[in-house]
């Protein structure tokens with residue numbers, strides 16, 4: 001399969017971020033990136049088959065940028081996390097078989113993180129693996145889900161429990177399509193952007209701060225710069241640790257708290273990005289309490305940024321009718337993949353760009369820490 005899928009030349013206005021590793025690929029970022037994906041699909045569809053797996057809403061709004069529905073006959077699924085399940089995966093695979101996909105064919109995903117996770121998994125399973133090209137259409141999917149090769153569906157027992165690592169051949173992150181995102185989806189994506197900036201370092205953090213006004217009015221150039229910075233940062237991390245054995249754990253910054261908050265509230269009740277925002281604020285406070293935080297101003301700066309983005313920064317801001325009990329949050333954290341042998345493990349910032357992984361903290365201490373928080 002050492003063919004040309006994904007090896008497209010860059011265009012004016014588009015940035016190309018190379019992701020190195022055993023299966024290298026490019027992420028094309030910026031306004032009009034889907035026109036490049038369209039060329040690829042048209043060219044490849046002539047000889048070999050393609051199958052598009054698309055979020056129905058994203059496809060209705062923007063599918064025409066990739067190709068005609070009657071020609072591409074996409075598999076569309078109902079928008080939302082509920083579609084990230086085995087039954088939809090099975091229907092997608094049957095659709096691929098009905099379209100006559102064979103070795104040499106390829107899969108294109110189109111939509112948010114649900115599309116890239118579900119479609120990526122379908123591609124990795126069909127005939128033991130077909131190449132996949134991602135066209136992420138939410139901010140969250142552009143900065144996070146489409147890059148790094150993780151795919152999954154949820155099981156009743158938990159989120160993302162059935163999945164694979166399957167690197168894409170290429171990613172086309174067209175920032176034009178972000179114009180139609182609901183305000184809450186944009187804000188949720190910004191929670192991950194702030195996480196990404198804290199991991200990437202000072203340059204990215206000040207980029208978000210300085211372009212905040214343009215970002216909130218969805219200025220295409222500002223969003224393009226932001227997505228590019230996040231993709232570059234994630235690419236550097238995942239190419240060094242594709243299988244999440246070590247360094248990649250930094251990407252879980254704020255997520256031990258966030259997952260516990262989501263689990264306690266019931267998955268889908270609070271937006272993931274809002275949970276991440278509170279998780280980041282808590283991670284900074286915990287880091288400070290444990291004496292790890294070297295950049296003293298970082299907590300205040302991050303709180304200010306999250307506030308200006310309209311994101312919550314504390315348990316009470318996230319749960320105005322009363323936050324969950326500390327015992328329930330700690331119990332939820334103990335179920336996290338990162339917890340082992342009765343100790344909780346956290347990813348904590350020392351400074352922007354300097355993140356400590358596997359910080360072990362006694363559950364009792366976390367309980368006291370949470371009880372003391374508003």
Ligand SMILES: NC(=O)c1ccc[n+]([C@@H]2O[C@H](COP(=O)([O-])OP(=O)(O)OC[C@H]3O[C@@H](n4cnc5c(N)ncnc54)[C@H](O)[C@@H]3O)[C@@H](O)[C@H]2O)c1
Nearest residue numbers: 057058079080112113114137138140144145150177180181
């Ligand atoms: N694989 C990874 O590394 C990784 C990383 C982060 C998140 N994820 C996964 O991503 C998922 C969340 O992704 P998400 O936030 O993109 O959610 P999503 O895919 O459900 O999309 C959110 C909503 O936006 C709509 N939408 C998509 N594009 C649009 C557009 N351009 N305009 C208007 N509406 C549009 C969709 O119809 C949907 O209703 C979760 O399942 C999470 O587990 C995976």
Ligand SMILES: [Zn+2]
Nearest residue numbers: 192255272276
């Ligand atoms: Zn996340």
